[in-house]
Amino acid sequence: MQKKFSTENIKELRNKTGAGMTDCKRALEASGGQIDVAIESLRKKGLAIADKKSSRIVTEGLVESYIHSGSRIGVIVELNCETDFVARQSKFQQLAKDIAMQIAACQLVKYVSKEEIPEHVRDYEKAIEMHREDISNKPLDIRNKIAQGRLEKRLKELSLMDQNFIRQGEITVEELVKQHIALLGENIRIRRFERFVLGEGLETKDSNFSQEVSNMIANK
Structure with missing residues (x-):
């Protein structure tokens, strides 16, 4: 029944x-x-x-931004589609907003997909895993197998498309995008993004008040 x-x-x-x-x-x-x-x-x-x-050319779309509460993290993302008509659709625009927020929330993510991760980054990450202390005494073939498994996990951490969608944890960002491709009838692609973290890359100056006073006195 x-x-x-x-x-x-x-x-x-x-x-x-x-x-x-x-x-x-x-x-x-x-x-x-x-x-x-x-x-x-x-x-x-x-x-x-x-x-x-997925093979259809995407030349339209929009650039979306997101500034997290407190204005310490900001994101700019370019989301592409096939036509300006779809780019103006509210669901496409909401997708762009959701992706920008996702990038802000995923601090480890550096690339759109695993396929975009350069070979030298893969080699570097593999070398780190191969020299982990917990597998250092294992035979080379076993170490290599374990390191490869850990490398795949690491690459997923770096890839935006492999992240679980923060608003709907049972799907990935890749699945989210594909759902919108089916919904809107056009190919959609996350082309690039940039994350800005306040003070990132700047050297933090350690303030030593006693030393500053001593220097002032010495220079008089």
């Missing part, structure tokens, strides 16, 4: 996936009213659609 579902269930599914009302209704019908099964079905559908569109 098929489980019944309500309009509220359809709305809930739409809020969780960003899919259209008709797609949500069909997914619930196919799943017998099971929300979790319907979500998985819609995500797979969205990923399939996104993969088909």
Whole structure:
């Protein structure tokens, strides 16, 4: 017997996936009213659609900024799409805002995706893992296997697309973008971003009051 579902269930599914009302209704019908099964079905559908569109050229979009409370962290991100029409859509603009906020929250992230991480960075991170004390006495092949596994984890930490979305922890940023590709019907790509942290890169001056007074007296 098929489980019944309500309009509220359809709305809930739409809020969780960003899919259209008709797609949500069909997914619930196919799943017998099971929300979790319907979500998985819609995500797979969205990923399939996104993969088909991923090679299409994106030359439009917008540049979004986010300043965190206290004005100590700021982010600028460029999000691209195919047409100016989609760039003006509220859902696309909200996506840009969400991504900018995500970047501000993920201090370890330095690259859009793992594919963009330079080879010299990969080599450096691999070398660090190979010389960890806890595996230093293991055979080389075992050390290499462990280090490679840890390297993959490290690369994910550096990659924005591999982060869990802060507003919806069960999906990654990559899945979030693909959901919007399916929803808006165009290829969408995070092109680049820059994070600004107040005082980052500046040397902190240690203030030694006693030494300053001694220097003043000596120079008189």
